[in-house]
Amino acid sequence: MSKSDEKVYRIQGLTCTDCAAAFEANVKRIPSVKSAKVNFGAAKITVKGVVSIKSIEKAGAFDNLQIRHENEQKVKQVTFWRQRTNLKVYFAVLFLIGSFLLRLQLGEEHILPVIGYALTIIIGGYSLFVKGIKNLIRMNFDMSTLMTVAIIGAAAIGEWGEGAIVVILFAISEALERYSMDKARQSIESLMDLSPKEAIIRRHGEELVVRAEEIQIGDTMIIKPGQKVAMDGVVVKGRSYINQATITGESIPVDKKENDVVFAGTVNQEGLLEVNVTKRVEDSTLAKIIHLVEEAQAEKAPSQQFVDRFAKYYTPAIILFALFLVMFPPLAFNAEWSEWIYRGLTVLVVGCPCALVISTPIAIVTAIGNAARNGVLIKGGIYLEEAGLMKVVAFDKTGTLTKGTPVVTDLIPFHKYQKSHLTIAAAIEKHSQHPLATAVVKKAEQNNLDVDDYCVEDFQTYTGRGVSARVQDDMYFIGSLAFFEEKLKMKLPNDMRKEISNLQKQGKTVIIFGSEKQVIFILAIADEVRSSVANVVIRLYELGIEKIVMLTGDNEQTAKSLGRKIGMSHIQAELLPEEKLNVIKELKISHGKVAMVGDGVNDAPALAASSVGIAMGGAGTDTALETADIALMSDDLNQLTYTIELSRKALRIIKQNILLSLTIKVIALILVIPGWLTLWLAIFADMGATLIVTLNSLRLLKLKKK
Template sequence: MKAYRVQGLSCSNCAAKFERNVKELPGVQDAKINFGAAKIYVNGDTTIEDLEKAGAFENLKIREEREKKVERPPFWKQKENIKVYISALLVLLSWGLSTQYGDQHLIPTVGYGAAILIGGFSLFIKGLKNLSRLSFDMNTLMTIAIIGAAIIGEWGEGATVVILFAISEALERYSMDKARHSIASLMDIAPNEALVRRSGKELMVSVEDIQIGDTMIVKPGQKLAMDGVVTKGISTLNQAAITGESVPVTKVVEDEVFAGTLNEEGLLEVKVTKRVEDTTLSKIIHLVEEAQAERAPSQAFVDKFAKYYTPAIVIIALLIATIPPLLFNADWSTWVYEGLAVLVVGCPCALVVSTPVAIVTAIGNAARKGVLIKGGIHLEEVGALKAIAFDKTGTLTKGVPTVTNLVTFGGIEDELLAITAAIENGSQHPLATSIVREAETNNVNFSSIQVNNFQSITGKGVKAVVNNEIYYVGSPTLFSELHQTIDKNLNSQIEQLQNEGKTVMILGTAKEIQLLIAVADEIRDSSIKVISSLNDLGINTVMLTGDNQMTAYTIGKQVGVSGIEANLLPEDKLNFIKKFRNDHNSVAMVGDGVNDAPALAASTVGVAMGGAGTDTALETADIALMSDDLSKLPYTIKLSRKALQIIKQNITFSLAIKLLALLLVVPGWLTLWIAIFADMGATLLVTLNSLRLLRVKE
């Protein structure tokens, strides 16, 4: 499917109609509208001209997905708003003339009629077309009400309703544009061209023409146009646009860098590693826009409710207009007028817009803070969380363990470390990496040692053949199984190291233990504060780890989690999350998006750390914290709870104001003025209420 951007899309009903029109175009097999992101996806052959014809009923403008937005004139200068000014002027003049000549005089009536035609022409066209198809939407209801008002001689009120409705639509457009601005501004972060060296020459190249492997030259004060790896130079980069981190990060040769980040100090040469459509920034924009198309549970409820609500309002209005005159001999003119007012007040604008504006605003705000929420459903679920499970390594801790102790039993330390490093060099586990790093730091030569038959023992360690002997490197549990029992003196040494919060690994054979290696992983600076904030929010926090009970307890106690689960294999984490969900109903799992993928998938909300540059995290998690920073988690929960609160307020208010206005029918107090103010006021208030989500801070 090819994606196009749609300018001027402010009403969800119009979006649905535009989608239907596009589907009917010759050569189009299917089309899907994304109202939140103002995009349409088209499967088939069509042109921008044809698409604009399909959207001509709302004067929609279409452009290619990556094409620069055409700047619209200021809000007060826009063509559709100029008609409102003319109509308003005509109404004021007519109102002045009616005080002089009387309401029923021809001159003010002509003035009101002209105001209705100028301000409501496009409205009537849409409404009459819908009426011919028996499609009852906002335009249909307004058309019936205004024409009905004119028929019973209420020209002044009919004209006023047209103007107020036009003002309401204009402000709705403005509010929707403002809500979308947070995502639109992301698209402008990265430059459209970059300085590239090719064949020894430096030239400015459009990002669409930059190839993988090109060398990009980034001067101080410039933004990076593409993702890549630094090949020359040292500098600090402000990555706030991607990760939400306000503190610049130092980048050296072989470090990964992202499009949209700002080079602050040095000159950098960067080897491009991704095409423009595959950069981390492009993926963020794409995923956020897709997220805005995801229907939240509350939105699905509202859409379903509105489907039955609008026809019900038409029936109620018809009954109000006919029953009193037919059964109680009441005045036809009075009750037809009340019925028309019910049609106006019954417009479901506020109800329909109550959820999508809040969702679009919240997801956009989160994206700008470095939190990628992949759908309205996940936004709502985060606010309902009762418990959060954290992976330990790389989540609560820095994930870069270092060797702290080496204890030998009869052998030479460097030789035993060399054997261990040679075996662990074939493993990707963080603990294995720490041993290899320790050997390299101490200049221990292990690369010449021949390792055969390397085999991983899931959750316990590894084994391999070195110098024709089978060696094991793993946890004390592995050696308890191998040796049946461990010497008391050795066991007390292991326990002492574990009590210090260290993970103990052992090198040995099936007969003897030769080396104890203690490894410690530093706790993240933000972990203690984040866990404390979550506990204050009433969320149950649990740490999951494959480490032994003592090490897990020491770190868990330091961090402040309310529960600790140790000695867990990957499948144990998965089973724990399933049980945790049964106990707490709504549970999040926070991990690195790779090793914890099954547990992330089993949780209500999977939260991945360090989404920037990690495709797996971006794809598997429901929420990705773009920086490797847990401090974004309390903000995300606060934002979600605020969004849920605002959605509930919007739905309640939009229904309550309608109900209140409908009750005014009983004493016959409901007027077209009150009806349009109730409808317009409700729509504006729920939209402005939703925009408060832009102000939620970390």
């Protein structure tokens, strides 16, 4: 589908799945519209074709829907109690109370209470009847149709009072449903307000206040202390602490200096920063998160698909059962028609599948929104459910269990070692592209040594083994034990070999620095393990994960040393990417649901083959945001255990909601047969079920990352 004539609009007032389907169908009927798709969870509609907002609003007039452009600021909403759609309820309630008092004074047969009840029905149920009658003409038997037939039927057999009560209870139910859906969507809508609409930009030496959408890539953005960052960019001047909780879920502010990345929507806490803008407002990390979460809320989870299939057959079955109750007893046993018509109408009311239909989507919308607020991006309801069902978690090592930044852990001096030798080694390694080289340079900087004091000449790389260079007319070599033995034909003494062996047993990589004649010092380098890893492994086992596996391309000795350190029992080392893929496939065969946790760039085949691919450090990594099923936006592995707990709680709540709504329906339908269930009790049971499943789902907002 071409994106050129496709536009996205936000919908205000969309609260039920039936209304969403009806609205989508109405928009599709507009002659200039080629296609339309409603995202109920995010309250958005994507329309392909040339169409005005006025035309779209007209298509949603049956439910008083308001439409605005996707990036247009939300109109400040009136307080829930003062909303126009609720005013009719207040008037209807007043008429109901007045009619009830008149009936007590004048008797049940008097015309005035009947008129009062009729006015209650008209005022409170006008919009319902318009929808219901239209649907009845189209033979579309949804909630509005069932309620319309039931209320008109009650009035027809003289049950004006009960018809009026049903209208009021239904209107209250709709209002509460609208309030709860708005509450569930707030977690994402609040993210949209985080990024400022304008920023201070320096252009041609002049500082200007510019609207966010007018800021261009390459502009210099000035961010003062206390201000929010308007655009993604790279710091070019200044240093400060930035609160990144909105993006990564990290509660502790992060130190930002030159060449560090900052994200739109984060808060500058201390210093003045100058930032080079690297992304337009619609391409920022925050914008991508909001877009992906809203798309995720539209993806139906397996449980929701089950409910939708069930509701497809459930509603016609209820209508047939109601017709059976109305027709069979009077025809077969000469029973009173009015009595069984009343019971049939009661079945229609209690049979409304409101609670059942909303039971799953509201839980998924709430859970995915809460996850985003805590720095976890879940790409769909299916992955939310899968995360709670996983039996095995497989971890990539580098960049996942470790920080991915090697550091020098040991320096063992030998022949006439001096600090200047470390400076020379760092000066040589500064010319190297090897990951271990940065650790040597960093070690020298930590010792306040200036690596630029020495001029490096004749630099040469020996791929996979080491480097050599000339400094002050002396040749120096840096590399592995094999490099020194093969290149220099040097025979290392036994004590030195023993030292190297001990360091390797600890899972460290050893590099040697020396001249053509002797070894000057040995460095041991290791990738730092994340501080949270050991606790996360323990917590995963406590959560009932059957197997935790480390998959790495490193040598077996290093892998086992790290595995023992963090308490991981299953370790597979020296694996190529395709071998990791095969391991994941084997684990799926033997254990079922398998999650793969990686950095979102490497191990793509393994991430794709797993039941759930989870990427670490998704903030700023486009690949992680695009390819992972779940992205942990910070480098905090505690987000993994939070995700599993959230998923399991969501699954429990969805099952509770489905069971509860079905149980209430079954009990109510049984009570219809002996005539114990009245119309107003039926709607009260339906409203109660809807309210309970809604409040139950909103409990997911309370779960926070520990």
